[in-house]
Each structure stands twice: as C-alpha cells, then as structure tokens.
Amino acid sequence: MAGFDDSAKKLLNRLRDDHQSGATELALNTLRELAACVEATDPAAEELKGLLAELRKARPSMIVIGNAMARVESALEDGDTPLASVDQVTRELENASIAIxxxxxxxxxxxxxxxxHSASSAVLGLFRLLAREQHRFCVICTQSSPGMEGHQLALALDDLGVPVTLITDAQMALFVPRADVVVSGCDTWLADGHFVNKSGTRLLALAARAHHKPFWVLGDSFRHSDQATSDVSLEEMPVSELHAPAGDWITPRNIYFETIPASLVTGRINEQGVF
Amino acid sequence: MAGFDDSAKKLLNRLRDDHQSGATELALNTLRELAACVEATDPAAEELKGLLAELRKARPSMIVIGNAMARVESALEDGDTPLASVDQVTRELENASIAIxxxxxxxxxxxxxxxxHSASSAVLGLFRLLAREQHRFCVICTQSSPGMEGHQLALALDDLGVPVTLITDAQMALFVPRADVVVSGCDTWLADGHFVNKSGTRLLALAARAHHKPFWVLGDSFRHSDQATSDVSLEEMPVSELHAPAGDWITPRNIYFETIPASLVTGRINEQGVF
Structure with missing residues (x-):
C-alpha cells in the first residue's frame, strides 16, 4: 500500500529531525502519529513491524522511544490489532507520568x-501536580549550561505562580543546604543500578549526600536499559555551544550526559512506586 | 604636604575602581604605587598610617590587600622607614607566589x-613553572560561569603550549576520573580551617573525594583571615550576568564565592610549604 510507505517515511523523518522535544514528548508524538498512520493506511503486519524496527533505531540515545516501539511489537505478537497495540502503549506512557x-x-x-538540575518532564509533572493541588512549595533550579534548559523550567514554574530561585550550575553546593529535598529526572536506568542523566546531576547528588538531603530520581519503566555503565556511550553535542576561545592547544568538550551511581540515590520513583 | 593628599586620593580611587585585576595583582599594584607615592611626597608617619588604614578598608572582600597593608603598618611599628616597609612587603608577596x-x-x-576550576594566579604560577621547566603535563579546566575566567586560563595555557581541555562547570564529575590531581586557588583561609573560593570549588572537591583524587589548595599566607565560616559574608555580583529570563516568580542568584571544608582538602600549600 503506497499510502503507508509515504506516511511511514514522513513519520521517521519527523522523529529524526525533532531536536527540540524531550524523549517522552517525542515518544508520545510518534505513537500518536503512528496511530493516525495505521488508521489511515491499514498496513500489513510485516510492513508495520518493519516500520517499528526503524523507529526503534532512529534515536538510539532516547531509550524511551526504543522501548515504546518494542512494547508495541510485543503487543502485536500477543495478538492485539495494530491500532489497539499502539493505543495501549500510548496510554501506558501517558499514565506513567501521572503515576510518577x-x-x-x-x-x-x-x-x-x-x-x-536541568529540566525533566517527570519533575515538571510533579511540580504541576503540587501546584494544581495548591501545595505551598518553592524550587531552586540550575541554568544547566550550555543548553540552559533550566530557563525553560523557571518560566514554566513562573507560569504556575511557583517561586523559583535560578542559579548557575557552579552554585549547586551553595544552595543544596537551603533545600529540603532534591529531585532529578532520569534519562536511562541502567541494568547495573546506575542511571544516566544530564551532566551536572552527579555533582548535585554528591552535594545532596554531603549535606544529608534526600535525592529522589523520577523516571518511568520505559527508561530501563539492558546496558551497564561500562557499555554506555555518552552523547557529545557540538562544542560551538560553549563559545570557547580558539587555540591550537585548546580542546573544548561538551558531553551532555553522565552516569550516576545508585549509591548516591535515596530512591527511584517510577509508575509502580518508590524503590 | 599637599602632594601626598592628592597622590593618596588617586591611589585609593584606583584601588576601589579596579574590578579587573585579581587580588594579588591588585595588592602588588597598590604596593608599587604606594612606594612611588612615599618616594615622591615623603609623608609624615601619621599621614601614611591614615592612608594605610583607608587602603585596608577599600576592598574588604580581597583579604590579600588588607593583610598586605597590615604588614606595612607592622613593619613601620618595628621602626623600618616607610619606603623600606613597603618594599619589604612587596618582596614578601612577590616571593610567595614563586615559593608556592x-x-x-x-x-x-x-x-x-x-x-x-576558575582561574587562580597561584595555580597559573604552578603551570608557568612546570612549562618553563619543560615538564610534560596537560590541564582540564572549567569555563567557570558566569565570569568565564576559565577562558582566560585556557588562553594562557595555549600561549604556553600546554594542552588544555575546556569544559562546562556541569561536566566536572565526568572529567575528574580522567585527572591525576586536582588543584585549586584560595581566596581566603578561614580561622576554622575552611577556605573561601569561587563557587563550584566545593563541587570539584566533592567529586575529587568521590574519585579518590588528591585535592591541593594553593594560597599564600596573605590570605589568612581571623573570620570563621559562620562570620563570612559571601559577595554577590549583579544577576544580570546570568542572562536569566524575567518573571514575577523568578529570582536569579549570583553568589561568586563559597566556603569549602578542610575535610575535603588533601593539603594546603603556601609559601612555607605543604600543610
């Protein structure tokens, strides 16, 4: 069916080219577009499986997307219809954020x-819930250089009417003593208990430990990986983001993610509860 | 003597208005200008003491300057001539960097x-000595946001032909495992064993501890203070440096300095040796 091929190609390109959305947002968008594509073009099982395999590979550093596509494959293998399979996984992912x-x-x-530190959709989900239920709280968040996604988080909190103190990453240890609790998002849970998150998270975890503050990590089960810390390749972004001075002997580095040992974590929170 | 009053006023204004030079550089410049002023105007002892008292108070957050002026007063009280007193303290301060x-x-x-982390004149002095003696070494340095003085350090190392990896502050924990040794400058030694340095230094010290790397602190005896951690007021710079988004609920903070506990320090190095 020609309609499916066209539609699948567009879907794949949109997934590959979107460098703005977070992993969960992008996974949800992809699932919704996949549902629309399936409904409009009614692909054969083999065609759909081929597309799912390509979608899994499209953004290797965003484990949520790969795992969501794997769950759709698994539902298909259990005998669900294509549309029911996609819808089920979409609901699972939507509900996970709420449950966390x-x-x-x-x-x-x-x-x-x-x-x-940085800006996690799961952490923002918690802030939204607290604000909606009219809890009184305030937030200290880092800028998170070089992407400065902390600015977006601060603006989202400003919209909610939540007081937010915005600091440079370097001031983390100065402000941890003023916090009651530290919360972090999680890019990937690794098989050996460590997790991957934005660079700077390990510094925040170390400072929390030094000042006896609880350090909670929020991330759904779509973030589970079979990899161990030693297998992980950490994504490096363009060094132009650092605006570093040029020099024959100067090498700027811009590694976006790091691993954080489980020993620094008070507990992990996913859609099933607290671990 | 009218010449002294004019000359003293200019000296004080230059000291108050110089926001570019580091503390040691500014102390040395002030001592040299003081020597020239004394030589040209031959002030009475009481006039000179009055000026020294004002110089001590001019830059309260730069302890080196206050301590240098106190040492000149003390040499005067020991019966040295004004010029000999100033020259002696100038030599002590110059020699301290070399000895460290x-x-x-x-x-x-x-x-x-x-x-x-950040850019310390004592640490740069060490790098210059190693380069001059043709030791093979390389450096990992942070940008040190928001002042980005790490860029100046990287350029100084580039001039020396020393390979330097320049990273965001957030990448400190990622790069500490690749280092053999961590060195830090010191703004002020406190009476209770803690020291004051650029924000981010405590994070680097925590990361060094976590990865079992030696953490050496370099700073001369001109940086000793009678204050304890609880007495220290940490300088806050204009928040405009953060380029933070505006919002009724958003409060940017820009505290430049923090205290670091002695328990995180492998040893302190001043002009007398290693402690």
Missing part, C-alpha cells in the same frame, strides 16, 4: 524547598 | 593530567 507524580508527591514535605 | 609554585610542583606526578 502521585508517588513522588508522597516524598515532598509541606512547604518544601525542592532543588533540581 | 616550587612547593606545589613536588605534588605533581610526571605526565600529569591536572584539573582546576
């Missing part, structure tokens, strides 16, 4: 000062 | 990867 916020809320004391 | 580099060099292994 509900579980995480139990760990936040009244009138809490909550500190975080 | 000599002592610190003993702690640097062959072919070392040396990591540092």
């Amino acid at each position: 916020a509900e579980h995480a809320r139990q760990q936040i004391p009244a009138n809490a000062v909550i500190m975080t | 580099a000599e002592h610190a060099r003993q702690q640097i292994p062959a072919n070392a990867v040396i990591m540092t």
